[in-house]
Amino acid sequence: MHRENPSGTIRHVAVEDLLGRKPVQLDHAMIRERIRGNVVMVTGAAGSIGSELCRQIALFEPLQLIGFDHAETPLFHLERELHSNFPRLKFHPEVGSIRDAGDVNRAMEHYRPSIVYHAAAYKHVPMMEKQVFAVVENNIFGTWQVAIAAARHDVQDFVLISTDKAVRPSSIMGASKRVAELVIRALQKPTGTRFVAVRFGNVLGSSGSVLPIFQQQIAAGGPLTVTHPEMRRYFMTATEAAQFVLQTFLLGNCGQILVLDMGEPVKIVELANSLIQLSGFQPEREIKIEFTGVRPGEKLFEELNLQAEQLAPTSHPRIRSLISPEQMDEVCMGTFLKELREAVDVREVPRVLELLHKAVPDYRPALPAEDGVLSKQADVENQQCFSGLNGPQVQRERDSMSATTGNAFRAEEPVGSVTGAPH
Numbered sequence: 001m002h003r004e005n006p007s008g009t010i011r012h013v014a015v016e017d018l019l020g021r022k023p024v025q026l027d028h029a030m031i032r033e034r035i036r037g038n039v040v041m042v043t044g045a046a047g048s049i050g051s052e053l054c055r056q057i058a059l060f061e062p063l064q065l066i067g068f069d070h071a072e073t074p075l076f077h078l079e080r081e082l083h084s085n086f087p088r089l090k091f092h093p094e095v096g097s098i099r100d101a102g103d104v105n106r107a108m109e110h111y112r113p114s115i116v117y118h119a120a121a122y123k124h125v126p127m128m129e130k131q132v133f134a135v136v137e138n139n140i141f142g143t144w145q146v147a148i149a150a151a152r153h154d155v156q157d158f159v160l161i162s163t164d165k166a167v168r169p170s171s172i173m174g175a176s177k178r179v180a181e182l183v184i185r186a187l188q189k190p191t192g193t194r195f196v197a198v199r200f201g202n203v204l205g206s207s208g209s210v211l212p213i214f215q216q217q218i219a220a221g222g223p224l225t226v227t228h229p230e231m232r233r234y235f236m237t238a239t240e241a242a243q244f245v246l247q248t249f250l251l252g253n254c255g256q257i258l259v260l261d262m263g264e265p266v267k268i269v270e271l272a273n274s275l276i277q278l279s280g281f282q283p284e285r286e287i288k289i290e291f292t293g294v295r296p297g298e299k300l301f302e303e304l305n306l307q308a309e310q311l312a313p314t315s316h317p318r319i320r321s322l323i324s325p326e327q328m329d330e331v332c333m334g335t336f337l338k339e340l341r342e343a344v345d346v347r348e349v350p351r352v353l354e355l356l357h358k359a360v361p362d363y364r365p366a367l368p369a370e371d372g373v374l375s376k377q378a379d380v381e382n383q384q385c386f387s388g389l390n391g392p393q394v395q396r397e398r399d400s401m402s403a404t405t406g407n408a409f410r411a412e413e414p415v416g417s418v419t420g421a422p423h
Contacts, residue, residue, distance in 0.1 A: 010219060011280040018204060018211070018235075018274055021263040024318045026243045028060075030250045034115075035060035041113035042067055043098055043146055044120030046074035048206035049161060049241060053117055054078060056242040058086040066111050068094045068104075069120065098142035101149070108153040116150050117245060118143060119161045121177065126295040128173040132352055133344050139176035143183050144337060151193045157249045160184050160197040162257070164234055164302040167199075168362045171297030175356045175363040181257060182326065182359060186333035188255035196248050197257045199322075201234025201265075201302065203241050210268060214275050222287040224272045227294050232265040232301050244319070251314040251321070259311075261318040265301060328359070 040057050044050035045067030051074070054067055065082075069075045072095050079093045092111065096103030098120045108116075121139050122128055128135045143160065150158045162181050165174035184195035204211050210233075217224045236244075244260050251258060269289060276283045283289065294300070309322040328336070336359060343351035357363050 013278045031246045032060040039064045039113045040115045042117045045069045046071045050119040052238040052242040064090045066092045070097045104149045114156045125171045125297040129296040143180040162197045162199045167303040178360045185255045186328045199259045223290040231268045234262040257322040
């Protein structure tokens with residue numbers, strides 16, 4: 001039964017209360033065994049995911065922890081927090097840009113990390129639709145710089161933080177993260193650095209995410225703004241996300257992508273109603289909800305795997321490995337990045353989008369490349385570099401505005417066991 005809140009006092013709401021499922025429990029003993037006594041580097045350390053990664057890593061007694069970020073002030077606050085909560089931790093804040101090869105290489109040369117967690121990325125979908133060059137520079141070229149440096153400096157394990165928005169992307173951000181996945185697969189060799197990616201859903205409570213925005217709107221008396229009644233997302237807590245990343249190398253093989261079973265996707269409007277009620281108010285009567293329309297680059301629902309990717313079990317019942325036929329070798333990746341670099345340097349948006357579409361054929365940008373149509377030549381030129389196009393075809397014309405959603409972990413049966421590197 002809903003009760004009125006005549007005092008107007010906003011009750012504290014724990015993130016876990018909104019998750020709609022029990023948080024996934026991961027193996028702390030195995031994580032400690034991998035982290036303890038090792039030098040660990042986190043890029044994007046001052047961000048929501050990066051800072052939570054640093055907090056979790058600190059629990060497992062690394063030899064040294066390097067927090068790499070270009071944002072000086074939040075990195076300063078993270079350093080103070082870690083020194084207060086973990087006085088024995090050797091934490092080294094490094095101010096630098098992942099776009100700058102010199103910054104990245106100097107940090108790795110000096111500290112010699114054995115593990116790198118690459119969390120640095122631009123992530124805000126509608127904003128990035130208007131920042132094409134910035135997102136390509138950061139999410140693609142930045143990933144290339146960090147991954148190349150990791151291989152050069154004999155890093156043992158490299159984890160890329162990716163996103164479910166990389167699957168059949170409709171945004172420049174999602175397409176850039178899909179290319180980042182292809183980058184680390186292209187750099188994977190039989191020996192040397194082991195590259196693995198993890199795909200996240202939305203992290204509840206992260207900076208700029210829907211939860212803190214809703215909380216601010218409730219504090220202001222409403223309304224809560226939701227883009228569409230059918231908009232839904234996969235959600236996870238920051239702690240789940242961080243521990244999932246830390247357990248990656250205990251489960252995945254070279255060049256693989258791992259995903260966490262996050263249950264069923266949650267309707268944003270239902271999340272809004274739950275938060276209003278848990279905060280001590282009645283939806284619509286005391287706090288209203290308004291629908292504002294789908295924004296550029298957004299989809300009504302996200303997916304965890306491509307049609308051509310098969311879900312395979314790992315030793316953890318709630319984590320799956322994706323077996324993907326998509327592959328680009330290092331030579332072709334180098335050629336692609338050279339062409340992309342040239343397009344970025346001359347600030348040619350249509351060419352940038354065309355190249356991204358060539359690398360990610362199921363990318364359907366909200367921004368038109370030219371007169372609303374991507375060049376058809378992008379679908380056929382240099383396709384020998386994209387061997388995944390010779391395997392099962394993706395459903396390239398799928399209409400995400402009308403398709404039904406479902407949990408990929410239940411929609412497909414796991415196939416076989418994961419052994420060796422993907423082909």
